[in-house]
Amino acid sequence: MTAEPLPHPVPAASMLAVWLDRLRDLRNRKVADPGFRRFAARFFLTRPFARRQAAALFDLAAGFVYAQILRACVRAELFDLLAPGPLAPAAIAGRTGLPLDGALRLVRAAASLDLLEERRDGRFALGPLGAAMVGNPGVTAMIAHHDMLYRDLEDPIALLSGRRRAELNRFWSYADRGAPENDGPGGHDDPPSVAGYTALMGASQAMVAAEILDAYPLDRHRRLLDVGGGDASFLVAAGARAPHLALSLFELPAVARIAQGRLAAAGLAARATVTAGSFLADPLPTGADLVTLNRILHDHDDAEVLRLLRAVRRAIAPDGVLLVAEPMAGTPGARASGDAYFGFYLLAMGQGRPRTLPEIVALLTQAGFDGATVHPTHTPMIARLVSARPTTAR
Ligand SMILES: C[S@@+](CC[C@H](N)C(=O)[O-])C[C@H]1O[C@@H](n2cnc3c(N)ncnc32)[C@H](O)[C@@H]1O
DSSP states (O other), X not given: OOOEEOOSSOOOOOHHHHHHHHHHHHHHHHHTOHHHHHXXXXXXXXXXXXXXXXXXXHHHHHHHHHHHHHHHHHHTTXXXXXXXSOBOXXXXXXXXXXXXXXXXXXXHHHHHTTSEEEOTTSOEEEOHXXXXXXXXXXXXXXXXXXXXXXXXXXXXXXXHTTOOOOHHHHHSGGGOTTSGGXXXXXXXXXXXXHHHHHHHHHHHHHHHHHHHHHHSOOTTOSEEEEETOTTSHHHHHHHHHOXXXXXXXXXXXXXXXXXXXXXXXXXXXXXXXXXXXXXXXXXXXXXXXXXXXXXXXXGSOHHHHHHHHHHHHHHSOTTOEEEEEEOOTTOTTOHIIIIIIIHHHHHHHTSOOOOOHHHHHHHHXXXXXXXXXXXXXXXXXXXXXXXXXXXXXX
């Protein structure tokens, strides 16, 4: 995949866009008319569209049930159970501890969602989506922690109105603005309060690291600084790809201690430096010619993002490159995950927002970076990647 420089500025709306909007308005007037909907459901030319639309609307209305079926499969460890091969419902009931009736209802529901498949002999096997869950600790951990998000979204209007203190806000202790500067128990230097989110991030970091490292080769860099690097899984993956690279990580103190342990366990203690502090208050270590911000910016509001990017700008080597990797709003083919999922997830978390690529580039420019270049990743839903250089570098 080749890197693409970003067009700047973004082109203004064309006449074609204006006409497309008029057509959409006409469509909406038609679809909003119950009489037209009845006609469209019966007429053979419009029937396939009408059915597709009814099914899409039903899926939106029922999505929370589907999510709980997936959650039940994860809790019952059904995907691992069926990984070696199909089982009869009675065997599934015996192995999961569910009554036969409950097991049968769950496997049939899961089969309707392509998580499982029913075989001709009545046994149940993994379906294409269930098979993708096997050996996928990042997605499994994400689904397991959705218990909190599910409760937080019980009253979405209260959440949108800022009237509700969400559970996820406490889970991500650095986002818990209720705590005075996040110190003390439950704050960002409290080991139990960082352990949950650090393990969750660690479970998916290998997947994110593969996306970034496949899209951006490290060969020409000397020292990598991963800011907000969590448990150091990304540094471990980067160190394995580029054995010549010096490694450093900057994290909140309690997470920095976890990262140190992980680097030592990977045999990288001598090659890596870990610095503890807050990137919103403390200077970052200088001298890295590659700085990474993986899944960091979307966690923070614009003022904090600018403060962080300016700190990176002061610390990065003059010939350095900054890489920003995260899921973004408005991503073609992944708009729902960026705008809907992360939009509401970060709302419950209490700070930050998913940003579009042009919004991120605008913040980079304000902080003193230019030459923004997109490096296409295999799975933009997991992370998109944009690089930039300090403005005075050229
Ligand atoms: C969403 S996690 C991403 C972790 C890792 N980069 C990854 O992709 O798995 C955000 C990380 O930023 C760290 N962080 C948040 N606020 C910070 C601050 N003010 N200073 C340093 N690190 C911070 C958190 O401890 C957490 O590990």
